[in-house]
Amino acid sequence: MKNSELGTENKISQFIKRSKELGLKVTPQRIAIYRELAGSMQHPSTEMIYKNIKDYYPNISLTTVYRTLETFERMGLISVVNTLYHAARYDANMEPHHHVVCVKCKKIEDIYDDSIAYSELDPQIDNYKILGYSVLFSGICEECKTLNN
Amino acid sequence: MKNSELGTENKISQFIKRSKELGLKVTPQRIAIYRELAGSMQHPSTEMIYKNIKDYYPNISLTTVYRTLETFERMGLISVVNTLYHAARYDANMEPHHHVVCVKCKKIEDIYDDSIAYSELDPQIDNYKILGYSVLFSGICEECKTLNN
DNA sequence: GTCTCAAACCGCATGCCATGCAGAAAACTG
DNA sequence: CAGTTTTCTGCATGGCATGCGGTTTGAGAC
Structure with missing residues (x-):
């Protein structure tokens, strides 16, 4: 194992512990998704995570990745960088505020x-x-x- | 005219002046879209602006509202509140940063x-x-x- | 180890948000 | 007021996201 991955593996242990405390089942899909996110510096989108996991876990469903990230976020295991991601919101006020x-x-x-x-x-x-x-x-x-x- | 709308009408005059300086054509659609945005405190989405304008301008196209807001933003006449609106971006790092x-x-x-x-x-x-x-x-x-x- | 059941997964259908395109309409220029 | 160029429109398309129903699986009980 590469040195840089030690931190990630530690985070995964924490994640598993925390999942159990929260009553969430620990599945291979969930571990793969969390590992991908915790090991990335890219602040990836759902599709980016899905594409990366597909390489070594070809049968995972895109829908699962969507649901799982949503669940993790709701449970406070991860966070969304851009909370307002659903649609563009405009502002005519160009003053700094x-x-x-x-x-x-x-x-x-x-x-x-x-x-x-x-x-x-x-x-x-x-x-x-x-x-x-x-x-x-x-x-x-x-x-x-x-x-x- | 209501007092609260005086500010909006001033902003529209400024908008028309600025549009001409920028070489943008001043059309009824553009004025309606800008008026709707400048008169709103809602930081509305494209669809919200479209629905409001439809009430008194039934023939306006939703596509036009999309393009126009995009153009205004590109020209610096308005701004987008949430620049990262295209897709959710996740982060496993829960430390404040x-x-x-x-x-x-x-x-x-x-x-x-x-x-x-x-x-x-x-x-x-x-x-x-x-x-x-x-x-x-x-x-x-x-x-x-x-x-x- | 096996049973049981609720939770999770999957895949498809659906829906919203956004943009590409091409012909029609309208705004500005002289 | 005629010509040129931009803008508008409506439809097609595509990406992101979620609802739904059937299937599978993790985890506790025995």
Whole structure:
């Protein structure tokens, strides 16, 4: 085993332990999916994970990969980088500002708060040419809080 | 005209002026789409804008709304709240950290930088129950910078 | 080890979001 | 107001995601 994979194998042990605690069954598909994600630096999409697993696990179903990632995310084992991935959301307000999104109803509201600003915009992060940044808070809005009571 | 709409009409005048400067033709469809977006606090999706316009402009095409928003965004007249809207991207790393996305190749990389942290997580933003937040930088990665030269 | 059952998997159907294309319509220029 | 170029439209297509029903399998009980 390569040295770089030791961390991944440790994460998988943790994952199995945590799955059992959560009452989730540990299947070969789930281990393969988690291994692929934990061993990747790519923040992969469902299809990317599916394609990689297919190489050594040709019978796995794409639907399973979708469901499994959804389950892992719901149980807090993994996270989604882009919570608002379902459809493009537009904004005519070009002033610098931030957003808060309700995880229940997907409503987005503006936040104007200078203390959030990261004014020291470092143009050299990882050799990127940085064009901008945004802060996205997630939470539960007042209406959805009320509905859940 | 309602008072609250005065701001919107001002924005439309600015929009028309800016469109001409950019060499974009000013059409009734474009004005309707921009008005809908500028008058909304919803950060609407393409379909939401389309449905609202349909009420008073029944012949407009959904395809036009898609293309037009795309054009406006490309020309810098409006912006997309969620740049990574095409597909869910997952992350097994549950430690607090931030991301930088390349606008060209959609690659996502991690950023660990405590100075970005917004530790004073105000649980009362707009009466939301705040669950978390993330900072997303956008830019052009090293490979894509090289390719564009 | 075997039994049992709920959970998970699979594959297909379906639906939404988004874009390519080509002909028709309309906006700007002179 | 005629010509040119952009824009609009409607349909076809494709990717991402999820609902559903039948089959398989993991995990606890015995």
